[in-house]
Amino acid sequence: MQSVTSFFDRALFRRDLQRFWPLWFGYTLLWLLILPLTLLNQLARASWISHAGWHIAKEISHDVLAIGAYGGLAMAAIFGIFFAMAMFSYLTAPRATQGFHSMPVRRETLYATNYLAGLACMVSSIVLAFALAGVTAALFDALDLAAFGTACLAAVLAVVFFYSFAVLCMMFTGQILAAPVFYGILNFLAVGMEYLVRNFAGTFLYGYSGYMAPETFTILSPIWRLAQALSVRAAPDVDLILSDGTRQIVSSGGYVLYGMEWLGVYAAVGVVFALLGLLVYRKRPSEVSGSIVTVAWARPVFKYGVALCAAFSVGQLVYYLIFGINLTSGEYSLAGTIACMLFAGLLGYFAAEMLLEKSFRVWRKGRVGAVVFSAVLVCFGVGMSLDLTGFEGYVPAAERVESVSVYLSSTGDYFHGKFSEPESVGAALAAHRAVIADKDRQLAYRDRATEESGDTARIYSFELNYTLTDGRVVRRSYKDCHITAAELREAGSIAQTATALLNCPEAARSRALGELAKDGSYTITGGYYNAFRNDEEGAYAGNIDGELTAAQASTLVSALRRDYEAGRTANASLFEDTRYNARFRVELELWYIPRSDGKTVGTAMVNDYGEITKPSSPAASRSIYVIVTPDMTEALGALAEMGVEMPAF
Numbered sequence: 001m002q003s004v005t006s007f008f009d010r011a012l013f014r015r016d017l018q019r020f021w022p023l024w025f026g027y028t029l030l031w032l033l034i035l036p037l038t039l040l041n042q043l044a045r046a047s048w049i050s051h052a053g054w055h056i057a058k059e060i061s062h063d064v065l066a067i068g069a070y071g072g073l074a075m076a077a078i079f080g081i082f083f084a085m086a087m088f089s090y091l092t093a094p095r096a097t098q099g100f101h102s103m104p105v106r107r108e109t110l111y112a113t114n115y116l117a118g119l120a121c122m123v124s125s126i127v128l129a130f131a132l133a134g135v136t137a138a139l140f141d142a143l144d145l146a147a148f149g150t151a152c153l154a155a156v157l158a159v160v161f162f163y164s165f166a167v168l169c170m171m172f173t174g175q176i177l178a179a180p181v182f183y184g185i186l187n188f189l190a191v192g193m194e195y196l197v198r199n200f201a202g203t204f205l206y207g208y209s210g211y212m213a214p215e216t217f218t219i220l221s222p223i224w225r226l227a228q229a230l231s232v233r234a235a236p237d238v239d240l241i242l243s244d245g246t247r248q249i250v251s252s253g254g255y256v257l258y259g260m261e262w263l264g265v266y267a268a269v270g271v272v273f274a275l276l277g278l279l280v281y282r283k284r285p286s287e288v289s290g291s292i293v294t295v296a297w298a299r300p301v302f303k304y305g306v307a308l309c310a311a312f313s314v315g316q317l318v319y320y321l322i323f324g325i326n327l328t329s330g331e332y333s334l335a336g337t338i339a340c341m342l343f344a345g346l347l348g349y350f351a352a353e354m355l356l357e358k359s360f361r362v363w364r365k366g367r368v369g370a371v372v373f374s375a376v377l378v379c380f381g382v383g384m385s386l387d388l389t390g391f392e393g394y395v396p397a398a399e400r401v402e403s404v405s406v407y408l409s410s411t412g413d414y415f416h417g418k419f420s421e422p423e424s425v426g427a428a429l430a431a432h433r434a435v436i437a438d439k440d441r442q443l444a445y446r447d448r449a450t451e452e453s454g455d456t457a458r459i460y461s462f463e464l465n466y467t468l469t470d471g472r473v474v475r476r477s478y479k480d481c482h483i484t485a486a487e488l489r490e491a492g493s494i495a496q497t498a499t500a501l502l503n504c505p506e507a508a509r510s511r512a513l514g515e516l517a518k519d520g521s522y523t524i525t526g527g528y529y530n531a532f533r534n535d536e537e538g539a540y541a542g543n544i545d546g547e548l549t550a551a552q553a554s555t556l557v558s559a560l561r562r563d564y565e566a567g568r569t570a571n572a573s574l575f576e577d578t579r580y581n582a583r584f585r586v587e588l589e590l591w592y593i594p595r596s597d598g599k600t601v602g603t604a605m606v607n608d609y610g611e612i613t614k615p616s617s618p619a620a621s622r623s624i625y626v627i628v629t630p631d632m633t634e635a636l637g638a639l640a641e642m643g644v645e646m647p648a649f
Contacts, residue, residue, distance in 0.1 A: 007108055007109055007113075008112060008113055008116065009110075012105070012109075012110070012113045012114070013113050013116070013117050016087060016113070016114060016118075020083075020087070020117075020121070023083065023086055023121075024121040024125070027079050027083075027121065027125050028124075028125040028128065031075065031126060031128070032128075032129055032132070034067060034075075034129070035064075035067055035130065035132075035133045036129060036132040036133040036136055038063075038067075039063070039137060040136050042056075042059075042060070042063070043056065043060070043137065043140040056142050057141070057142040057143075057144060058144075058254065060142045060144070061144040061147035061254065062255045064137075064144075064151045065147050065150060065151050065154075065232045065256075065257045066232050068130075068154040068155045068257070069151070069154050069230040069232065069257055069259070070227075070230065071155070072126070072151070072154050072156075072158045072159070073158050073223070073227065073230065075155070076122070076158035076159045076161070076162040076163065077162050079122065080162035080163040080165065080166040080183075081166040081169070081179065081180050081183045081184075083118035083121060083122060083166070084118060084163060084166035084167045084169070084183075085166075085170065085179055086118065087114040087118040087167075088114055088171075089176060091170065091174060092173075092174050092176040092289060092290070093290075094286075094287070094289045094290055096289075097286050101286050107281060107282055108278065111277070111281045112278070115164075115167055115277075118163060118167075119160070119163055122159045122163060123159060126152060126155045126159065127152065127156075130148055130152040130155075133148065134148050144254075147254075147255065150257050151257065154230075154257060157260075157263040157264060157266070157267040158263060158266075160267040160270040160271065161263075161266040161267050161270035161273075162222070162270070163270070164270035164271065164274040164277070165183070165186075165187075165270060165273050166179070166183050167273070167274065167277045168276055168277040168280070169182045169183045169186065170277075171277045171280040171281050171284065171295075172280065172293060172294055172295055172298055173291070173292060173293060173294060174288050174289040174290045174291040174294050175290065175291070175292050185309075187221060187222055187223050187224075188221050188223065188224065189220075189221065189309075190217040190218070190220035190221045191217065191218055191221040191224045192221075192309075193217075193308075193309065193312065194215075194217050196312040196313055197312065199316065200312065200316060200337070200381075200384070201384055204332070204337075204381075204384060204385045205384060205385075205387065205391055205392060206387075206392045206436075206439050206443070207391075207392055207435075207476040207477060207478055208391065208392075208476075208477070209475065209476075209477035222266055225262065226262060226263065226266065229258075229259035230259040230262070231257075231258045232256070232258075233256060233258055234254070234255060234256075235254040235255060235256045280295060291358075292356060293356060299356055300369075302352060302356070303353060303356060303366075304369070304373060306349065306351065306352040307345045307349035308345065308348075308373075309348065310345050310347060310349075311342070312341065313344075314347075314348070315337075315341030315342070315344035315345060316337065316340070316341065318343070318344060319332075319336055319337045319339075319341075322340070323336055323340075334381065334382075334385050338378060338381040338382075341381070342374055342377060345373060346370055346373070349369065349370055350363075350366060353365070353369075392436065393436055395432050396429070396466050396474055398425060398426055398429055399469075400468050400469050400470075401429070401466050401467070401469070402468060402469050403418055403419060403420040403425070403466075403467045404419050404424075404428045404429075404464055404465065404466045404467070405418045405463075405464070405465040405467075406418075406419060406428055406463070406464055406465075406507075408463075408501065408502065409459070409460045409462075410458065410459045410498075410574040410575075411460075411575060411576070412457060412572070412574050412575045413502055413511075413572040413573055413574065413576075415501070415502055415510070415572075416511075417506075417507065417510035417511065418510070419506055421505075423505070423506070424501075427497070427500050427501040427504045428464060430492070430500070430501075431462070431498045431501045432464055432476065433492075433497075434492055434493055434494045434496075434497040435478050435481060435494055438481075438493070442478075442480075442481050456485070457483050457574045457575040458480065458481070458482055458483075459478075459480075459481040459482075459483065459574065460479070461477070461478070461479055462477075462478045462498070463475075463476070463477045463478070464476045481494060483495040483498075483574065485575060495574065498574055499573065499574055502572035502573075502574070503571055505564060505567065507572075508564045508567075508572070509564040509565070512564060512626050512627075513557070513560060513626065514624045516557050522592045522593060522594050524550055524553045524554045524557060524590065524591070524592045525591045525592060525621060526547065526549055526550050526552075526591045527548035527552070527553040527589055527590040527623075528546070528547050528548060528589040529545060529546060529547075529548060529587070529588050529589075529639070529644060530543055530545040530586070530587045531585075531644075532586075532587070544644075546644065552642050553590050553591070555638050555642070556588065556590070556635060556639070557590065559634040559635045559637065559638040560626060560634070563633070566634075568631050568632050568633060585630075586628035586635075586636075587626075587627055587628075588625065588628060589623055589624075589625055590623060590624050591621050591622070591623050592621070592622055592624075593621055593622070
């Protein structure tokens with residue numbers, strides 16, 4: 001009769017549990033402290049509050065989901081490597097390795113049994129903690145089975161990925177202390193290298209912002225990506241039709257864990273990692289125990305990887321500490337930066353070679369690789385500085401731009417908003433081209449101190465984020481641009497195009513009215529006005545103030561829109577803030593409640609517990625500030641019709 005191949009050994013499984021029970025016990029104890037005991041204290045404190053059961057049940061659901069998501073993520077990431085090191089520690093000791101591999105047990109059985117032992121320890125602890133927490137919540141009538149089940153599943157899925165990833169790392173090394181180093185670095189390697197490369201590019205590529213958070217390769221850094229993806233938020237609202245036919249949107253009061261799909265994806269990847277670990281283990285020679293890297297093809301990856309990480313991290317840091325700590329970004333030396341990166345990279349390269357060869361005599365064997373690495377690094381740096389990819393001069397075509405977000409901050413006026421109208425997008429593109437064309441002069445400005453005067457201005461920041469019709473996003477950022485008043489008469493200059501951008505109708509409306517610039521999902525609830533008058537010398541000469549009703553504030557918003565659409569406003573200037581220059585002005589504060597989140601009911605808000613809050617509630621109401629100048633006839637006329645008394649001017 002044909003025998004069945006077994007992938008599980010009961011005796012070995014029991015041995016693992018008996019040998020590593022202290023780690024299992026400590027992991028379980030931490031989960032009990034994090035979940036059931038914390039839950040018990042919270043419920044005990046709330047039990048004396050009258051009629052608090054419904055509220056505390058929702059709060060408990062929120063807390064349990066947060067613990068399952070964030071606590072489960074942290075516990076899996078930390079203890080995953082500890083259990084992997086424990087279950088496969090024999091692979092780091094030559095005698096232990098020979099002993100295990102001489103047993104009448106197939107390698108597949110050894111791997112699967114040890115893997116399942118560690119996984120069983122971690123999963124059983126999680127299930128026990130959530131089960132006790134569920135019993136505790138049920139005793140206080142605060143049990144939400146859906147929330148507890150979702151949170152438990154989230155913690156288990158995190159364990160499947162991080163434990164499997166840690167086991168795979170163990171297969172690639174024969175040094176017990178190297179495993180947590182590899183595991184920790186690989187969890188953050190992608191976002192770390194992306195940040196370092198962005199920082200290098202931002203120093204030498206005109207218009208490139210090197211200080212943006214990593215976003216392209218975050219999926220390759222599990223902890224970073226899951227921390228971004230997971231969130232506990234209020235459940236979607238319920239849309240009700242009342243008996244009188246009116247519509248009311250009421251909050252469900254519950255909570256949902258968003259990002260579960262990412263945990264599912266990573267758990268599936270974890271299963272793949274576990275299978276890859278088995279394939280590596282089957283081919284792994286017993287005699288490699290004690291080696292820093294046990295797989296032949298991974299040795300050059302380790303060597304050049306260490307060199308590259310050292311070059312971009314330590315190299316850039318060395319240059320900054322020695323040469324660049326007192327310099328502005330425009331004064332950085334490409335040659336000096338590459339020299340420091342080469343120095344650090346070669347140190348990392350030969351250090352990795354020594355670890356691999358277990359010898360200090362590595363020059364003869366590693367010199368060819370060192371030359372290749374140096375050549376590649378120099379070509380990369382020079383190629384980026386020469387902009388061989390055409391990054392610096394790229395401006396999207398107008399027909400391909402769906403919208404553009406602009407941030408323009410200057411000595412005078414400023415703007416922060418989003419454009420979608422063709423005229424506004426065209427103005428943004430023109431200003432962008434002007435900044436690119438003026439690159440050499442702007443870089444020269446950075447090399448010397450420049451003082452602003454009445455005829456000069458400084459654009460502190462000019463940032464553009466284009467959203468293209470194909471969904472791509474193009475970002476550019478320019479800092480410390482200097483312009484003069486004379487350039488306002490030069491066609492296509494930064495001064496002229498940026499001023500035109502500030503004064504296009506969409507920018508004027510957006511700068512003044514913000515979310516109220518267009519008819520949208522908001523309810524205006526009132527406001528406040530303060531009318532000022534200055535004398536001929538510009539000194540304060542009196543003011544009149546008062547409150548506005550919701551109807552008056554709504555009328556003013558409509559009048560303000562007409563003023564901005566007709567261009568009846570003080571022209572914005574890069575050289576000075578023009579809104580406060582007039583001898584007479586009215587400062588308006590307009591209050592409103594946004595409805596974009598679907599929680600506004602008439603002129604009231606529904607909170608997460610289904611309660612109605614007043615419009616003046618700080619959590620429900622927002623406000624904007626608008627300056628009305630003498631040329632804004634529509635707004636002044638509306639104020640006069642309301643009977644608002646103005647100081648003489």
